[in-house]
Amino acid sequence: MGSRLFVLADADSFYASCERVFHPQLMHRPIVVLSNNDGCVVSRSREAKQLGISNGLPWFKIRSQAEHDGVIARSSNYELYASLSARMMRLMASIMPDQEIYSIDECFLRGFQDPKRTRIACRFMRDTVLRGIGIPLTIATAPTRTLAKIVSHYTKHQGGGIGDWDLLKHQDPDVLDRIDVSEVWGVGRRLTRRLQGMSITTAGDLSRADPALIRHHFSVLLQRTVLELRGVPAIELDDFDAISGFRKQQIMCSRMFGHPITGLPDLSAAVSTYAQQAATRLRRQGSLTGMLTVFIATSPYSQGYQARSGSVILPDPADDPLTIARAAVSTLPHMIDPHARYVRAGVMLANLTSAASFQTFDGMDAKRDNGLGMVLDQANRKFGLQSVGIGWAGIKGKGRSKQETGAKWNMKRQRLSNRGTTRWDELCVVKAR
DNA sequence: TCTGGGGTCCTAGGACCC
DNA sequence: TCTGGGGTCCTAGGACCC
Incomplete structure (x- = not known):
């Protein structure tokens, strides 16, 4: 007890x-x-x-x-x-x-x-x-x-x-038998279908299944789920970093565009923007990235769907926005189809290591942020996301409250409510009479 | 016309080593 | 006809979550 x-x-x-x-x-x-x-x-x-x-x-x-x-x-x-x-x-x-x-x-x-x-x-x-x-x-x-x-x-x-x-x-001893197995945490569409093939259709059925058999046919994850349904704690969420919150192992920034875009210049601007946003999140959690992947894709709902991706191994782990944005944009000329209408692009940072514990060897040094990134972060915190950045001159100022870029690839958000807790000019106004 | 954006973990299989 | 047996590391892909 x-x-x-x-x-x-x-x-x-x-x-x-x-x-x-x-x-x-x-x-x-x-x-x-x-x-x-x-x-x-x-x-x-x-x-x-x-x-x-x-x-x-x-x-x-x-x-x-x-x-x-x-x-x-x-x-x-x-x-x-x-x-x-x-x-x-x-x-x-x-x-x-x-x-x-x-x-x-x-x-x-x-x-x-x-x-x-x-x-x-x-x-x-x-x-x-x-x-x-x-x-x-x-x-x-x-x-x-x-x-x-x-x-x-x-x-x-x-x-x-x-x-x-x-x-x-207590109220309903058979409650698990009334819950479809697909509603169990960790059981998705694919597992549901395979379990049904074994006549396991409810949460109750799964709880009575043999854990070793489940392990054998599926995975250790589902085996733990069986134990948990029996009231035995088996799942840990232990990657919690008490100091900095969650420290991600991978950072991705990707968007669908408001309109399809074609050609290197627009695509470069978008990829550079996403790379800088990803770098901001990287610095916020105090990490360096060792590898970066850029992907671009046309619409999967239209003819001739194509998706490409390209990776760069950085010579030295980095968190500085110039290095990261430059590396991201450098992948594009190899991948781009000059006639394709792209609807989506993204930047992924992987091989993350802690900036604090990064060891430098002779002749090998991290491309640490030299202060530029910090200044950008501060400016963007103060004036709003994308107020200032590297290399996107000419695409500013047409978005709402001058806070978004005016580029055509920018997201469509026609029904946006006020950001009353993070933007001074969108504070809630209360009138008293 | 118009279909999101992040993440995690596990497993299988290949490469390589002794 | 025969063609070891493991171990480790890495990656791609599959599955899940919200």
Whole structure:
């Protein structure tokens, strides 16, 4: 008794809920948030779900019906979501111990020795985040992370709030047999199909499967899932760096363009921009990169789809924006098809090492940022992303609030809400009478 | 006309070594 | 006809997550 439970706190329809924080008039209205370029639906409020709108639908296909139904659509506003997420996470970490941030809208925490105290803390945490940030949470407690995920799913289906595995199990001893195996954390589409072939169709079936057999037919990951469904903790999230948060092992910056582009100059500008953004994230986590990959692709939905990629091994690990941007752009002439209409490009940084522990040998030195990167980072923090950068003269100033480049490859974001927590000129205005 | 953007981990198989 | 047996390291690809 008294073993500490896993607590999973997960925001309800996070992006859609964020849109409501500074626009309370959106409460109780159907909202969808669209992916970059206003492409697909990525988040729906409960009201939008009730209208039968599912995730991943292309907006242009459902737009007329949705607007007819009174659905409000927003471009995704990651700046706002990231800022609200950080506030929410800090608040939760102050209430319960051992937070592991799992994604922008969910984290695991550990309960207290006394289950009663854990229950009280969960309730307090939910009220505090709702009042202090304006985001509704679903909170689930269970002896393993996998069961906490299941409780969370189940609780959200019931309308959200707080759920507990022991209570659920007590009310409905066969609850796992009522949950499709595809809903289990770690079981995706492919595994679902293969498991069904072995007559494993529910979470209950999977929990009763022989772990050794599962290991043999699948992998150690799924074996751990079986144990977790039985209440035995087997999954660790241990790459958490207490000092700098998550230290990524790979950094990718990639975008679909607002319009297709052709030719080296435009493509170079886009790739240079993404390389600099990736380098900023690299410096933020205090890493150096040893290898960089650039990829470009035409539309997979049109004839003659082509995707190419090229890599550069850097002679010395680097975090300086000039080296990284230059290396990224240098891959393009070898890859580019001068007639192709590209719709997407990206830059990936790999072979990351810690800048702090990088050892220099004679004749081998890291291409460390000589101060330029730091200045760029500071300027961009102060004046907004992409205010200043290397080599993109002439593409500035046509975007909203002069904060985006005016280039045609820039994302389409026609329904962007205000970034009220990160931009002075987009602060929420309150009038008192 | 119009279909996202990140990440992680594991496994299999090849290269190479003794 | 015969053509060892391991170990390690690396990479590509597959699977999953949100």
